[in-house]
Amino acid sequence: MTSHLDIPDASMAVDDASMAADDERAHEDAAWQDDVRAGVRHVRDLASLPLSPAERAAAQAAATRHKVRIPKAYLDLIDWSDPADPIRAQVIPSPEELAEQEGEFDDPIADHAFSPVPRLTHRHADRVLLFPTYQCAVYCRFCFRKESLTSIGRGYTREALEPAFAYIEAHPEIREVILTGGDPLSLPDKALAEIRARIEAIPHVRLLRIHTRVPVALPSRITAGLVQALQGRLMVTVVTHFNHAREITPAAEAACRTLRQGGFVLLNQSVLLKGVNDTVEVLEELCRELMYRLGVKPYYLHHGDLARGMAHRRTTIHQGQALASALRARLSGICNPVYVLDLPDGGGKVPLGPCHVEARDGETWRIRGQDGEVRAYTEVVGHP
Ligand code: SF4
Numbered sequence: 001m002t003s004h005l006d007i008p009d010a011s012m013a014v015d016d017a018s019m020a021a022d023d024e025r026a027h028e029d030a031a032w033q034d035d036v037r038a039g040v041r042h043v044r045d046l047a048s049l050p051l052s053p054a055e056r057a058a059a060q061a062a063a064t065r066h067k068v069r070i071p072k073a074y075l076d077l078i079d080w081s082d083p084a085d086p087i088r089a090q091v092i093p094s095p096e097e098l099a100e101q102e103g104e105f106d107d108p109i110a111d112h113a114f115s116p117v118p119r120l121t122h123r124h125a126d127r128v129l130l131f132p133t134y135q136c137a138v139y140c141r142f143c144f145r146k147e148s149l150t151s152i153g154r155g156y157t158r159e160a161l162e163p164a165f166a167y168i169e170a171h172p173e174i175r176e177v178i179l180t181g182g183d184p185l186s187l188p189d190k191a192l193a194e195i196r197a198r199i200e201a202i203p204h205v206r207l208l209r210i211h212t213r214v215p216v217a218l219p220s221r222i223t224a225g226l227v228q229a230l231q232g233r234l235m236v237t238v239v240t241h242f243n244h245a246r247e248i249t250p251a252a253e254a255a256c257r258t259l260r261q262g263g264f265v266l267l268n269q270s271v272l273l274k275g276v277n278d279t280v281e282v283l284e285e286l287c288r289e290l291m292y293r294l295g296v297k298p299y300y301l302h303h304g305d306l307a308r309g310m311a312h313r314r315t316t317i318h319q320g321q322a323l324a325s326a327l328r329a330r331l332s333g334i335c336n337p338v339y340v341l342d343l344p345d346g347g348g349k350v351p352l353g354p355c356h357v358e359a360r361d362g363e364t365w366r367i368r369g370q371d372g373e374v375r376a377y378t379e380v381v382g383h384p
Helices: 010-037 043-050 055-063 086-091 146-151 158-169 189-200 225-232 250-261 279-296 317-330
Strands: 120-125 125-131 175-179 207-212 235-240 265-271 297-302 340-344 349-351 358-360 364-368 374-378
Touching: 010 225, 043 364, 055 358, 125 158, 146 349, 189 207, 189 225, 225 250, 250 265, 250 279, 265 279, 279 297, 279 317, 297 317, 317 340
Parallel strands: 125 175, 175 207, 207 235, 235 265, 265 297, 297 340
Antiparallel strands: 120 125, 340 349, 358 364, 364 374
8 A cells, every 4th residue: 555655745746846947947057157257258358368469469459349259168169279260260359350341331231221110120021130139149250240239239128129029010921030139049038038929929920030159159058948938839940150060069069959859940051251161171061060960951151241341251252152062062952051142232142152054045954964064954844
């Protein structure tokens, strides 16, 4: 016979479980907060990095133009013995950033020109960009929104977003809301849950997309609490931003696994950056590791935008097209990103990758195969 002492008290079990979950969350939150605290948070923290006096002075000068922030997890990936290290190139300010060129813009893809209310850009009918914060977990030197991050710079408040929510409510053609910034995943769980709940209360919205560099630069921030904050009615797609296979660490792998297990679709967009990932070998490894190791589909490879002070990191379009062709020949479709240019006047993203159509004569097309041979292809379609 079972004594009553052997029967667990159900309410006690629930309390114990929730206390254990709270402890686990507090532990997870402490881990990423430590990672932020131990990294570079201010210009003065650059003094603690193993830079030469000349490099340090140059970095400090450039950091006055565009903010600096680097979590410890990302700092630890830098090979300080290599001045051209591709991780270093993405986050340590360099004096070239001060050399702005004619033809560069504060707002390279015209976010502001298509902004009917603060913190929202509506460029394409069925989707909007929503900017819950203008702050990031890491500040990338090549960022095309760096002028907004500096000049607006503000974080999240519910009130600041209300006009944007009201705009989405009033536009039934909007099906996708893209949280971008700034980095939305730099916000606290409570703010994310609030934003998600407010958006999912708008019946015509079907998809929530989140553009983030947190799984790359601060993977410890991807916690059970964060995942739970984003779970609800909406399909959620997390678009990560890995630029180099060296960013794919066990911690990033765990972060992506947590997001996948949370039921989110994972895609990646990379920026083509001179001295970081502008060789076919580097891009091939990146794309394969994204898909095979992280389960993240390579989505876009962006041509470098015309952000100020970034000429030293931009390739030519011709170089980008050669890389896209080589990737197409080496990688399966699921590993292949689309090489795109975001047009400066707000014309949207256009593919720049290889076009295999050489000519057309009536219903016969001349198309170059992946082996380089041009073949005739005659269409056969039914006529009414
Ligand atoms: S995380 Fe994104 S928005 Fe923030 S600085 Fe980097 S590229 Fe720009």
